[in-house]
Amino acid sequence: MPFTLDSGNTAWMITSTALVLLMTPALAFFYGGMVRTKSVLNMMMMSFVSLGTVAVIWVVYAYGLAFGPGDAVGSPRAFFGLNGVADSNSLAASFGVPFLVMVAFEAVFAIITVALISGSIADRMKFGTWVVFTVVWISTVYALVAHNVWGSGTLITSIAPSQPIDFAGGTVVHINAGAAALALAILLGRRKGFGKEPMRPHNLPFVMLGAALLWFGWFGFNAGSEFGADATAGRAFLNTTIAPAFAMLSWILVEKIRDGKPTSLGAASGIVAGLVAITPAAASVDTWGALAIGFIAGIVCALAIGLKYKFGYDDSLDVVGVHLVGGIVGTLLIGFFANLDEGTTWAYNIGNPGGPLNGLLYGGGWTQLESQATAAGFAIVVSFVATLVIGLVLKYTMGLRVTESVEVSGIDLAEHGETAYEEAKSL
Amino acid sequence: MPFTLDSGNTAWMITSTALVLLMTPALAFFYGGMVRTKSVLNMMMMSFVSLGTVAVIWVVYAYGLAFGPGDAVGSPRAFFGLNGVADSNSLAASFGVPFLVMVAFEAVFAIITVALISGSIADRMKFGTWVVFTVVWISTVYALVAHNVWGSGTLITSIAPSQPIDFAGGTVVHINAGAAALALAILLGRRKGFGKEPMRPHNLPFVMLGAALLWFGWFGFNAGSEFGADATAGRAFLNTTIAPAFAMLSWILVEKIRDGKPTSLGAASGIVAGLVAITPAAASVDTWGALAIGFIAGIVCALAIGLKYKFGYDDSLDVVGVHLVGGIVGTLLIGFFANLDEGTTWAYNIGNPGGPLNGLLYGGGWTQLESQATAAGFAIVVSFVATLVIGLVLKYTMGLRVTESVEVSGIDLAEHGETAYEEAKSL
Amino acid sequence: MPFTLDSGNTAWMITSTALVLLMTPALAFFYGGMVRTKSVLNMMMMSFVSLGTVAVIWVVYAYGLAFGPGDAVGSPRAFFGLNGVADSNSLAASFGVPFLVMVAFEAVFAIITVALISGSIADRMKFGTWVVFTVVWISTVYALVAHNVWGSGTLITSIAPSQPIDFAGGTVVHINAGAAALALAILLGRRKGFGKEPMRPHNLPFVMLGAALLWFGWFGFNAGSEFGADATAGRAFLNTTIAPAFAMLSWILVEKIRDGKPTSLGAASGIVAGLVAITPAAASVDTWGALAIGFIAGIVCALAIGLKYKFGYDDSLDVVGVHLVGGIVGTLLIGFFANLDEGTTWAYNIGNPGGPLNGLLYGGGWTQLESQATAAGFAIVVSFVATLVIGLVLKYTMGLRVTESVEVSGIDLAEHGETAYEEAKSL
Amino acid sequence: MKLVTAIIQPHRLEEVRAALEGVGIKGVTVSEASGYGRQKGHTEVYRGAEYTVDLLPKIRIEVVADDSEVKAVTDAIVGAAQTGEIGDGKIWIVKVEDIVRVRTGERGPKAI
Amino acid sequence: MKLVTAIIQPHRLEEVRAALEGVGIKGVTVSEASGYGRQKGHTEVYRGAEYTVDLLPKIRIEVVADDSEVKAVTDAIVGAAQTGEIGDGKIWIVKVEDIVRVRTGERGPKAI
Amino acid sequence: MKLVTAIIQPHRLEEVRAALEGVGIKGVTVSEASGYGRQKGHTEVYRGAEYTVDLLPKIRIEVVADDSEVKAVTDAIVGAAQTGEIGDGKIWIVKVEDIVRVRTGERGPKAI
Numbered sequence A, B, C: 001m002p003f004t005l006d007s008g009n010t011a012w013m014i015t016s017t018a019l020v021l022l023m024t025p026a027l028a029f030f031y032g033g034m035v036r037t038k039s040v041l042n043m044m045m046m047s048f049v050s051l052g053t054v055a056v057i058w059v060v061y062a063y064g065l066a067f068g069p070g071d072a073v074g075s076p077r078a079f080f081g082l083n084g085v086a087d088s089n090s091l092a093a094s095f096g097v098p099f100l101v102m103v104a105f106e107a108v109f110a111i112i113t114v115a116l117i118s119g120s121i122a123d124r125m126k127f128g129t130w131v132v133f134t135v136v137w138i139s140t141v142y143a144l145v146a147h148n149v150w151g152s153g154t155l156i157t158s159i160a161p162s163q164p165i166d167f168a169g170g171t172v173v174h175i176n177a178g179a180a181a182l183a184l185a186i187l188l189g190r191r192k193g194f195g196k197e198p199m200r201p202h203n204l205p206f207v208m209l210g211a212a213l214l215w216f217g218w219f220g221f222n223a224g225s226e227f228g229a230d231a232t233a234g235r236a237f238l239n240t241t242i243a244p245a246f247a248m249l250s251w252i253l254v255e256k257i258r259d260g261k262p263t264s265l266g267a268a269s270g271i272v273a274g275l276v277a278i279t280p281a282a283a284s285v286d287t288w289g290a291l292a293i294g295f296i297a298g299i300v301c302a303l304a305i306g307l308k309y310k311f312g313y314d315d316s317l318d319v320v321g322v323h324l325v326g327g328i329v330g331t332l333l334i335g336f337f338a339n340l341d342e343g344t345t346w347a348y349n350i351g352n353p354g355g356p357l358n359g360l361l362y363g364g365g366w367t368q369l370e371s372q373a374t375a376a377g378f379a380i381v382v383s384f385v386a387t388l389v390i391g392l393v394l395k396y397t398m399g400l401r402v403t404e405s406v407e408v409s410g411i412d413l414a415e416h417g418e419t420a421y422e423e424a425k426s427l
Numbered sequence D, E, F: 001m002k003l004v005t006a007i008i009q010p011h012r013l014e015e016v017r018a019a020l021e022g023v024g025i026k027g028v029t030v031s032e033a034s035g036y037g038r039q040k041g042h043t044e045v046y047r048g049a050e051y052t053v054d055l056l057p058k059i060r061i062e063v064v065a066d067d068s069e070v071k072a073v074t075d076a077i078v079g080a081a082q083t084g085e086i087g088d089g090k091i092w093i094v095k096v097e098d099i100v101r102v103r104t105g106e107r108g109p110k111a112i
């Protein structure tokens, strides 16, 4: 197929890519505001350095690993260095969007995914080990899951009864990162004082800034996942507005009922929970479906973040509670709410044999739910197990955790030689 | 008319919508930085929760109330739930922008409008009552004004001698919010210490961050109000750059002359005043008109914020002084500076009987000024009176104001169980 | 040539303009976070006020000075006030982007350039003098350099053996601002305590926020400099992702090796260094070239910021070390890495006599390197000398520097009557 | 001369200062402190976790006064700072051997 | 009665407080301070610049105690705060003439 | 031994510390404070509102010194902190009964 440039779709995809890139610094603020003053910079640096490492390996070999040809996994030599590739190889060739734009778009997805993991290991991971982890994890776990959900991989489609729907990354990004975060948190062990000391967020406005910029960037994430500027992108956009809106309300409603007070941390977390849950579903549910997914995700995640105290793993900033659980909620609810008749022009092979089906509540029966559960289960198992293995290898080579005295006096000073704020002291 | 998608216009409108959504968190920082440390979170939460409530009611019934058919007001049943509506119903159908994109675009306008009001009631309104207020106010006051200025409502056009010009929300957004803010401030009464204690902004960089992100988002607000990416959008964009630029300068000039020192709070406020004033005029004035509007708005608003001390109402963060006054300045100056010959392709029925006319200084006589005053007066009266009524009902049912002891010790702790910052104390 | 609107390219250029405008407040945070608490606001105000002054003079006369007709310099009367100019005069007429959009796009470049200079004169310049400086500098130095690099000026092309490549502002923006910053820093003299007192950044998260928003805005800067949404914009975008990513890594690698610890200030500075260096080269190097430029820029700039201690000029926030040096690195490395065969559709007259050539490593010989050095040298000499002259005139008329007691007690209070933060003191 | 040091609840500062002015005290030095005491702190629930806060914010007030004023000063502070709740604070009195006004170098009672 | 003022390293606060509780002390006032001393500060390198930090963060602890408790108090503090490194801090003891509990107006030892 | 407490203007801290070093004082504890006094604060106008600021930032310096050094210490402080303006501050001197070096447990003058 000869490639015809569409400047409008390209304009939207370039814009989307910039928006998604912004999500990683946004995450740095969302996470950075939540930790104590002595570990702000390390928290933010774990996100920033992911921008560094993943961007570089992506254009060298990792894009090919994820989106190159291959049944189980792609190839590091496909598209090596990216030079001289015709635009007809673009993931969005049918939308008239050039190859390199889509390479960049996919790069920023990989970056944010690994950065998300860092929330469960706040205050205590050696920075050098984290840098190595980002490279290894993207080259293995991420490449594998992305290849089989979005690329030409067949590990999932060969066992699912219909095409699982993951429009913008419910499994590839959120379940994947959430399961890895659980594995790392278990390997690293709990912070000193976990469950006893307060450890309140040191700067809640930063948390809200992070949540706001995440939401802003998420429009590129979800509406950009249409690969063009059309009515389906509009649907994805609108759903990405209303699901987090309702999730914010339902999360603070849980707090109001349970603890008496709606918190700002709850509102920010609710927004993120709603964004996570609508991610896989953004282009395949209608208004009611999006509202339902947002409402349910807010409640379920507000309750799920308490699990860490019950089970005793220190998922410090609730990556498991929000991304793993929220990702599962969104992925499974598609099995109930998928409404592929609602004017979606979304490109998956709807209506073809093996294509995705409507959800249970829209006349499609149980099949799609089964497929959704298959994809979610695949990502959970692959990510959890593989991350455990990677983590164990790093533990016995580079070491995972800083010493206790570093943790007490603050990882910022020990690992980065800085403190986040210099007081305005006259002293 | 059959709908033909224009990917370029759609790309711009999706982008614009994301930009306008960002304005509400931006406002949360603009306002949040201005209050004292003990009420930052409540201030920000009033904006954030508006994102929650208004987004949800908008897609259920409020879009129809504002933009559905009807003479005085639209219908909650028109477009109920938004499913299955053809793209030919899009507000920007002639630009090839899908229906749902425009629904989202209008949603974010409603959200920011109600959030603006919260600035006049800083530190002292019950959070639960505010949540209810946002729902009621959008469903009544906002829907009514928007319907008659931008929708098919005829209450204003039937009394104005020509079509009033409100390109992007001078009356619908700023005068509307400003008049409501005045009503609520009066009902709530003054903060303890008003006019005596300093109450300086606790974090001026946050105020500047808010102003900057507001400006950034405002390009979506104003240039997006063209509904497409063309020369008129370019004119609106340029005017949205130069009017706030000049207003910033004229505001700090007033300060320099009057108080001896140009402040950063003045610069930030000047930017917002210029943005407010150019909003209705962005596509209908030329370079000189935009500069004049910016310059005048900066001066007038810099003086207007002193009124609250004269009249004794506690418009805490100057919503009246900046949005009501700035909105009136911009709306009326169109009557002087409107230049519809300057290559504007703007879609209103220019040149038709009843259409908008050039301003006084551009050979159009006094007619357009009269129309502008009519629209402004309509919005002021409707919004002020209706908000008073809503506020009184809430006062005697849920209660409007927190107790004095909550106000003294800080609304953040009492209403949200949080403080914005945990100090880096070694203590 | 009759003008045909392209809504997609226009959408991207409007978006790009908004992104570049955001860079100036972003810079305010990047710089503002780096100074001590007592001069945050003045630092930020130097950026903000540039938005005010330059936007206004740009639409009145400065656009014509830079982009109007003329051999050495344009004309202030060309496009005076910008009214009634046909879209065929647009810089991006061939891309179907209207005139006023491109005027706004060029305006925000001028704004950020002068704002960049302020980093070398932190804590000590009279605010009023700075305001005047921005007007004079843009009207002379900037207009001259821009006219001869991007406009119809022939001062450089008449002496260079081939067309120098400055895609998005390596010479016009970064070398230009960096050389001016050096001149001003020398004229102003060192801060009290320079080299002795710590002067650590008071708020590193603000520095990282600034770096992140700069990067985000830089996509408009670089990919926008293509003037449309196409494969070349995609190449520029991707290079603007990977070069700063690698520069961040190489900068913190230098720190790790030399000082033992990778800092967050280093990561933020590395990002900016990489962005600066890739700016002139974004559309004319391939993946390997972009990676090399990023890697080298990170190392060279990390070492270059130490020069100020050696030579004793107080380039307070490293404008010289990052922008002048980084700009030179990027401009010269084009002479090695330019690869004009790599599918670039970039509009310069490639292949024509006098057009740009491939770099040394891509078979183009030494010619292009010579041209690059010519352009860089021109900008350094013109900017440094002219800025010295302007600075000297201002020194003996308005005065450049605040008194020592103002500097000690803090310029924020003395020049703006404010302090950035009001503590949450119960006192 | 005596140094009267009072630890009080932060929200009573304004009242205490007014009371001191009422008994003719013109100079006061104030600083931030935190206290442990009988007022045991409280249990908080936040984001699903429960914990005890037992270091509470206080204000320290220091007044150097003539021996003859000490009773008036302590009474004024007690009167203005007392709410009757645990945690209202402490006052302690220490003998001062000399005092100097930095501006003039004056010493003794007239330097107060 | 005596006022025991101790300047200690910030990271020993928790231990000192526990030790004081161990010897029966119920009320303590704590505040932030900085100290110059034999512990000369250290040289730091940051972004290419080298400089000396010689004002170091400390914690001030104040305890009013009965004469009989003073030895136990100082021993408890020394025991808990000592690391053996220069900069561990100082304790000084001053005679208190009277003490008042604000809540009740009680005076003397029973107000401690 | 005596405890010399000085309240000074923040911008004189560096000079005072140097002066103390000049008279052989090696250890000093410094903290932030605010003061009310003759220096009445000032009226500010900000964003159209006028108000009085009457609590002004100060620095507290504490030095424990041998009786023999006290005069030198107070003279050094007065010399370095004096600007002649109202608000320059106060110094008060209190008798110290004992002093302990935490690092070693030493007591008395040699622990200073």
Ligand SMILES: Nc1ncnc2c1ncn2[C@@H]1O[C@H](COP(=O)(O)OP(=O)(O)O)[C@@H](O)[C@H]1O
Pocket: D007, D034, D035, D036, D037, D038, D039, D040, D056, D058, D085, D086, D087, D088, D089, D090, E026, E027, E028, E029, E030, E062, E063, E064, E065, E101, E102, E103, E112
């Ligand atoms: N023995 C003491 N030494 C120093 N400060 C004390 C002492 N006892 C109490 N305080 C201070 O007084 C405050 C109030 O004391 P607390 O025991 O809580 O209440 P009350 O004095 O009303 O019984 C404490 O927070 C602490 O700052």
Ligand SMILES: Nc1ncnc2c1ncn2[C@@H]1O[C@H](COP(=O)(O)OP(=O)(O)O)[C@@H](O)[C@H]1O
Pocket: E007, E034, E035, E036, E037, E038, E039, E040, E056, E058, E085, E086, E087, E088, E089, E090, F026, F027, F028, F029, F030, F062, F063, F064, F065, F101, F102, F103, F112
């Ligand atoms: N003479 C003094 N007066 C007041 N405070 C002192 C004095 N000497 C030391 N300090 C305080 O004690 C702290 C520790 O003292 P230093 O001389 O560094 O160590 P050490 O006591 O272990 O020899 C200092 O930082 C300072 O706060």
Ligand SMILES: Nc1ncnc2c1ncn2[C@@H]1O[C@H](COP(=O)(O)OP(=O)(O)O)[C@@H](O)[C@H]1O
Pocket: D026, D027, D028, D029, D030, D062, D063, D064, D065, D101, D102, D103, D112, F007, F034, F035, F036, F037, F038, F039, F040, F056, F058, F085, F086, F087, F088, F089, F090
């Ligand atoms: N009686 C006092 N007790 C405690 N501190 C005092 C007393 N008088 C003054 N101070 C402190 O000294 C500072 C300067 O005193 P002030 O009366 O303003 O100036 P001056 O001492 O030059 O007359 C005050 O701000 C306050 O901190």
